[in-house]
Amino acid sequence: MASLPFELKGKSVYVAGHRGMVGSALVRRLEREGVKLVTVDRREVDLCNQAAVFDWFAKMRPQVVFLAAAKVGGIVANNTLRAEFIYDNIAIAANVIQAAHRSGAEKLMFFGSSCIYPKLAPQPLREDSVLTGPLEPTNEPYAIAKIAGVKMAEAYRSQYGCDFISVMPTNLYGPGDNYHPELSHVVAALIRRFHEAKVAGAESVVVWGTGTPRREFLYVDDMADACVHLMKTYSGAELVNIGTGEDITIAEFARVVAEVVGYRGAFSFDTSRPDGTPRKLLDVSRLERLGWRATTSLEEGLKRAYEAYQAGTLAPA
Numbered sequence: 001m002a003s004l005p006f007e008l009k010g011k012s013v014y015v016a017g018h019r020g021m022v023g024s025a026l027v028r029r030l031e032r033e034g035v036k037l038v039t040v041d042r043r044e045v046d047l048c049n050q051a052a053v054f055d056w057f058a059k060m061r062p063q064v065v066f067l068a069a070a071k072v073g074g075i076v077a078n079n080t081l082r083a084e085f086i087y088d089n090i091a092i093a094a095n096v097i098q099a100a101h102r103s104g105a106e107k108l109m110f111f112g113s114s115c116i117y118p119k120l121a122p123q124p125l126r127e128d129s130v131l132t133g134p135l136e137p138t139n140e141p142y143a144i145a146k147i148a149g150v151k152m153a154e155a156y157r158s159q160y161g162c163d164f165i166s167v168m169p170t171n172l173y174g175p176g177d178n179y180h181p182e183l184s185h186v187v188a189a190l191i192r193r194f195h196e197a198k199v200a201g202a203e204s205v206v207v208w209g210t211g212t213p214r215r216e217f218l219y220v221d222d223m224a225d226a227c228v229h230l231m232k233t234y235s236g237a238e239l240v241n242i243g244t245g246e247d248i249t250i251a252e253f254a255r256v257v258a259e260v261v262g263y264r265g266a267f268s269f270d271t272s273r274p275d276g277t278p279r280k281l282l283d284v285s286r287l288e289r290l291g292w293r294a295t296t297s298l299e300e301g302l303k304r305a306y307e308a309y310q311a312g313t314l315a316p317a
């Protein structure tokens, strides 16, 4: 078990999922750490393919692993692609955690999600509330897969002494997000929908659900900074929530996005769409005791996310 602070400088660091929103933010953040960054494209190594993962790890033997790769999506993606979400995310967790152990990785960070907590657990959500009640049905397959990953990291620490840690991020947004109209999370979905409505001069825009659920939103570059901080300063079996400690109703959030995008029209609520869990505010006291807190405000983060979206949509296809 490495001592703390854990030194990243000069180490081979593998970011699994390096092209994704979190993975690409980790790559940006690690640039100033003096690491030997290791990545591999999905077409070369499908992390659901155990033999390919084992062979690659035996060859590359990364010293540090950020396991950000996963099948990820918003509430409708989770609720419709249920088999894909449970299979892919269990397979990725099992293959990479086992391969990291077999190849002697010094440290690994597993990425859970705030949706692993029970639907009606007391808020703000404490790390020790995991498995204390029924999950939110719309993302239960994904949550079960994430809980399995968390329990694997814990078990490998217990049996083999692996320094594998797990973090529980809240809802994330920022550059590199998934803007698919049906499969995305709420932040990317509303940025795109309000932008398109502004450009088209639409008089009204649809927001899903009742607008009453509350969500917490963390800008992805803050998330990456928190992950690097925890990789250096934390070692233990307990989960660590990563969030801002503040939440907002979806209706209020939609008004903030409309303001940032410059959409001046009305919006209506499509209650045929699922609300999901009523609230998901994380208790971030453990994270603060470990010396980190978020610095990017929701308005500033949304401005940067919108700029990145516009740059992406205006770039040649």
Ligand SMILES: NC(=O)C1=CN([C@@H]2O[C@H](COP(=O)(O)OP(=O)(O)OC[C@H]3O[C@@H](n4cnc5c(N)ncnc54)[C@H](OP(=O)(O)O)[C@@H]3O)[C@@H](O)[C@H]2O)C=CC1
Residues within 6 Å of the ligand: 016, 017, 018, 019, 020, 021, 022, 023, 041, 042, 045, 046, 047, 048, 067, 068, 069, 070, 071, 072, 088, 092, 111, 112, 113, 114, 168, 169, 170, 171, 172, 173, 176, 177, 178, 185
């Ligand atoms: N976004 C959010 O709000 C939250 C995310 N998280 C967690 O953070 C992590 C990153 O999420 P995020 O960046 O948003 O997701 P993205 O979908 O943006 O990125 C996921 C990455 O995983 C890769 N990937 C998926 N399946 C495979 C596979 N079979 N083999 C190899 N690579 C694969 C994708 O590769 P490719 O691009 O080539 O398809 C992609 O680069 C995940 O573990 C997620 O559960 C937790 C809480 C909230």
Ligand SMILES: C[C@H]1O[C@H](OP(=O)(O)OP(=O)(O)OC[C@H]2O[C@@H](n3cnc4c(=O)[nH]c(N)nc43)[C@H](O)[C@@H]2O)[C@@H](O)[C@@H](O)C1=O
Residues within 6 Å of the ligand: 072, 073, 074, 075, 076, 078, 113, 114, 115, 138, 139, 142, 170, 171, 172, 183, 184, 185, 186, 187, 189, 190, 206, 207, 208, 209, 210, 213, 215, 250, 273, 274, 275, 276, 277
């Ligand atoms: C990070 C977390 O993300 C997922 O959980 P979620 O937070 O419920 O996901 P979401 O961002 O898709 O929705 C948040 C809220 O927003 C409302 N909402 C309004 N309008 C749109 C809309 O246009 N799209 C979407 N997706 N939601 C909308 C929507 O009705 C809901 O009330 C988990 O599956 C899981 O992946 C997970 O861990």
